[in-house]
Amino acid sequence: MVTKESILSWLEEVCDPEIPVLSLADLGVLRGVEYLNNEWLITITPTYSGCPAMKTMEDDILLKLKDHGVQAKVQLVLSPAWTTDWLSESGRKKLKEFGIAPPEAEVDKSVLFAAPTVVPCPRCNSLETKMVSQFGSTACKAHYQCLICSEPFDYFKCLK
Amino acid sequence: MKNEALYNYVLRLGDDSLILGQRLGEWCGHGPILEEDIAMTNISLDLIGQAMSLLDYAGELEGQGKDHDALAFLRFENEYRNALLLEQPNGDFANTMMRQFLFDAFRKPLYEKLLESTDKQIAAIAEKSLKETKYHLKHTSEWIIRLGDGTEESHQRAQTALDHLWRYTNELFFETTEDVSLIASGVVPSMNDIKAQWSKTVLSVLEEATLVIPSNNWQFEGGRRGVHSEHLGFLLADLQYMQRAYPNMKW
Numbered sequence: 390m391v392t393k394e395s396i397l398s399w400l401e402e403v404c405d406p407e408i409p410v411l412s413l414a415d416l417g418v419l420r421g422v423e424y425l426n427n428e429w430l431i432t433i434t435p436t437y438s439g440c441p442a443m444k445t446m447e448d449d450i451l452l453k454l455k456d457h458g459v460q461a462k463v464q465l466v467l468s469p470a471w472t473t474d475w476l477s478e479s480g481r482k483k484l485k486e487f488g489i490a491p492p493e494a495e496v497d498k499s500v501l502f503a504a505p506t507v508v509p510c511p512r513c514n515s516l517e518t519k520m521v522s523q524f525g526s527t528a529c530k531a532h533y534q535c536l537i538c539s540e541p542f543d544y545f546k547c548l549k
Numbered sequence: 550m551k552n553e554a555l556y557n558y559v560l561r562l563g564d565d566s567l568i569l570g571q572r573l574g575e576w577c578g579h580g581p582i583l584e585e586d587i588a589m590t591n592i593s594l595d596l597i598g599q600a601m602s603l604l605d606y607a608g609e610l611e612g613q614g615k616d617h618d619a620l621a622f623l624r625f626e627n628e629y630r631n632a633l634l635l636e637q638p639n640g641d642f643a644n645t646m647m648r649q650f651l652f653d654a655f656r657k658p659l660y661e662k663l664l665e666s667t668d669k670q671i672a673a674i675a676e677k678s679l680k681e682t683k684y685h686l687k688h689t690s691e692w693i694i695r696l697g698d699g700t701e702e703s704h705q706r707a708q709t710a711l712d713h714l715w716r717y718t719n720e721l722f723f724e725t726t727e728d729v730s731l732i733a734s735g736v737v738p739s740m741n742d743i744k745a746q747w748s749k750t751v752l753s754v755l756e757e758a759t760l761v762i763p764s765n766n767w768q769f770e771g772g773r774r775g776v777h778s779e780h781l782g783f784l785l786a787d788l789q790y791m792q793r794a795y796p797n798m799k800w
């Protein structure tokens with residue numbers, strides 16, 4: 390029999406197409422799995438409104454479940470809005486190993502004139518890094534550089 | 550239509566996001582530096598994403614089975630309800646940043662108020678979009694200050710942009726008589742509140758940027774009722790090309 394637990398364990402293999410080390414559960418994008426009206430309903434939420442990976446994630450979920458003979462539907466919800474707080478502990482660890490600095494606990498408090506967040510280098514752990522741009526390779530990342538080892542790196546920016 | 554006032558309101562929000570998103574996207578591959586090229590296209594992507602949510606909801610309110618694509622690609626010019634400010638050509642980098650700043654300073658307080666909307670879907674879209682808009686406003690405010698309080702040339706370009714775009718700002722706060730019922734039922738905020746907050750942000754940033762608001766306060770309007778500048782037609786020709794050439798195509 391198919392249970393919620395088995396669905397969750399299969400979905401553990403469905404990853405963010407742009408950060409392939411993170412499962413959708415790690416990322417906090419997977420919001421719910423329930424059995425409703427004779428089919429499984431999988432709920433996901435976008436990281437950013439325009440995230441172009443949402444459609445791929447939806448297809449990957451359906452494909453994975455189909456491999457196990459499960460018919461499912463995917464629904465997208467906007468509220469409650471995704472926050473980097475939903476990134477799992479293991480997700481944060483995997484990000485760092487992948488070379489992306491995980492989000493710091495604090496979001497840039499003031500919208501105006503705030504100093505950029507201090508982000509440790511994922512390579513050498515130095516705190517002496519600088520923000521190159523608030524907007525990095527994807528909507529969810531900012532672009533940083535380490536001043537000690539010179540490594541340019543992505544920072545998974547805090548969104549709350 | 551059951552709720553025409555709300556449909557029109559959501560359409561205005563969606564069209565603002567769509568048209569500005571399209572304009573910003575024109576910078577793709579042309580940014581002054583790589584980081585700014587990426588930043589502008591990131592902001593564009595956020596706006597297009599917000600437009601998708603908003604236009605989907607507008608289509609739902611209209612009740613004729615239209616999704617965001619149908620509304621984005623298959624209307625005529627006079628059916629778009631975006632403010633004139635957002636369809637103005639990019640011009641130089643200072644002009645693009647100024648246009649974006651004047652808009653972000655308007656969108657942020659608007660989304661903050663829409664969070665409390667009695668309409669659940671509007672509140673959900675606002676909740677999602679506000680987080681993104683805060684990053685946009687931070688980015689553009691910093692650029693306005695850097696440009697205005699920068700070199701002689703950057704100051705002059707930023708001031709020229711402000712002189713040029715100021716005349717389009719009043720239209721952002723447009724309200725129709727049918728909005729009154731939406732305000733009364735707590736669906737949308739009064740624009741008076743939004744304008745007060747907008748002015749506060751704009752004045753403080755412009756002051757820091759040593760830029761001066763033009764003394765001539767003559768204002769254009771028209772976009773909110775479908776009367777656009779000559780620029781929108783060219784923009785739409787680009788935006789709608791694929792859907793017109795290959796009807797019903799999907800990515």
Ligand SMILES: [Zn+2]
Nearest residue numbers: 510513535538
């Ligand atoms: Zn380093």
